[in-house]
Amino acid sequence: MRADPFFSVVLATYGRGRCIAPTIESVLRQTFSAFELIVVGDGCQDDTEAVVASFGSDRISWRNLTQNCGSQSFPNNEGIRCARGAWICYIGHDDVWAPDHLAELHALVGRDRAADFAVSGCIYHGPAGSEVYYTTGMFTDGKAAFRHFFPPSSFAHRRDVAARIGPWRDPRLIPAPVDCDFLLRAAHAGLRFASTGRVTAHKFAGGHRYLSYLRPMDDEQRAMLLSFDRESEGRDAHLIELSKRAGTFMSLRYIDFTKFKGGQLFNRSRTSRGLNRPPLRPLSQRVVIEQSDESRALDWHDLERRSIRWSGPNPRPKILIPFTGDSAQVAIEIAGMAPGARPEDLSVLVEERKVDHTMERDPDGTQWLRFVAPLSRHGYTVVSLHTPVMFSRRRIYRSPRRLGVAAGDIVLDPLP
Numbered sequence: 001m002r003a004d005p006f007f008s009v010v011l012a013t014y015g016r017g018r019c020i021a022p023t024i025e026s027v028l029r030q031t032f033s034a035f036e037l038i039v040v041g042d043g044c045q046d047d048t049e050a051v052v053a054s055f056g057s058d059r060i061s062w063r064n065l066t067q068n069c070g071s072q073s074f075p076n077n078e079g080i081r082c083a084r085g086a087w088i089c090y091i092g093h094d095d096v097w098a099p100d101h102l103a104e105l106h107a108l109v110g111r112d113r114a115a116d117f118a119v120s121g122c123i124y125h126g127p128a129g130s131e132v133y134y135t136t137g138m139f140t141d142g143k144a145a146f147r148h149f150f151p152p153s154s155f156a157h158r159r160d161v162a163a164r165i166g167p168w169r170d171p172r173l174i175p176a177p178v179d180c181d182f183l184l185r186a187a188h189a190g191l192r193f194a195s196t197g198r199v200t201a202h203k204f205a206g207g208h209r210y211l212s213y214l215r216p217m218d219d220e221q222r223a224m225l226l227s228f229d230r231e232s233e234g235r236d237a238h239l240i241e242l243s244k245r246a247g248t249f250m251s252l253r254y255i256d257f258t259k260f261k262g263g264q265l266f267n268r269s270r271t272s273r274g275l276n277r278p279p280l281r282p283l284s285q286r287v288v289i290e291q292s293d294e295s296r297a298l299d300w301h302d303l304e305r306r307s308i309r310w311s312g313p314n315p316r317p318k319i320l321i322p323f324t325g326d327s328a329q330v331a332i333e334i335a336g337m338a339p340g341a342r343p344e345d346l347s348v349l350v351e352e353r354k355v356d357h358t359m360e361r362d363p364d365g366t367q368w369l370r371f372v373a374p375l376s377r378h379g380y381t382v383v384s385l386h387t388p389v390m391f392s393r394r395r396i397y398r399s400p401r402r403l404g405v406a407a408g409d410i411v412l413d414p415l416p
Helices: 017-028 048-053 073-082 101-111 142-146 161-165 178-188 219-228 233-246 264-273
Strands: 007-013 035-041 060-064 087-090 117-125 133-136 155-158 193-203 287-289 318-321 327-337 347-350 353-355 357-361 367-374 381-386 390-392 401-403 405-415
Touching: 007 017, 007 073, 007 101, 017 035, 017 048, 017 219, 035 048, 035 073, 048 060, 060 073, 073 087, 087 101, 101 117, 101 193, 117 233, 133 233, 142 178, 142 193, 161 178, 193 233, 318 327, 318 405, 347 367, 353 367, 367 381
Parallel strands: 007 035, 007 087, 035 060, 117 193
Antiparallel strands: 087 155, 117 133, 117 155, 287 405, 318 381, 327 367, 327 405, 347 353, 347 381, 357 367, 390 401
């Protein structure tokens, strides 16, 4: 067995299967080698264990909880329990690190021996094409920990922190997200936070990608890994500048979590990710799906009057079809399009395959997007609308928003 590592890296995972590979690769590529990687499944029943084993590395250990608990809290606590390192790191199962991430954290710990938390700069990447980038973790004032959120993929802490402030908590019992709760408890306990001042973590948040757990993908993570093989300083500087222009640099601030009930934000996040879904039903007759107000990440804005939702900022918003069958004639009410966009600019994909569509108007002026969708016989079907997205200053919004199409009722008719 290797000597005790300096860092124990905890990777909590569920439902990613082969898509976890880029995250593991980014850990194994670290230039600082005194680490172990503890992958903890949250009751995984897919091929995650086989994917982990395929790396054949003695730096990696695998554990799987006996049941799914639905949160990173329980795998994180198990990882801490098994850790041999003096410092604990975390990496989200859909995030990646630059090769010098651990080296930068280690150097910071060496410079600031009073630090309890070492934090790297981190860029949140919105869905591809959304032009959404948040930058966090770049601070010089330790009091920033009381105001600003740092994702777990960006920080390391001394191993005894959990003993000093308590373990990661059950998300169903607390109003704040578990990572916010953990960090705020540490800040209020007087623990010291310090930043490397460099971006070395890239977060592709599942909570920003509607249905990310229902249809996991790893194309963004693999593209980022490839970019590390080239000069990346210019890219990161460019993304930081974009976030500054958009007002999203160090803008991930804590809100008043006391306004929420225990587990309320947790369940909202599960809905965005596709973990909480409507029950499947066979499509045996015409069904009208009205727009509802559940969270749909960055694919769709909030529900408006007349049961309309605008898409955006993701230019490829998804629609969940919770019906099984052979195929269906689908009609989506289109109540508006982004300024300057034309109907011919819109395309429709069913399970990532493009299908033909038409745009038709009723005598009353209602516009419908119509197409035939092959349905899954045993599962959900996901439709994607690829549409131009433009900035708009609509009165209902306090600041400009990126809008695509405004969708109303969705009508499904079974086809033989």
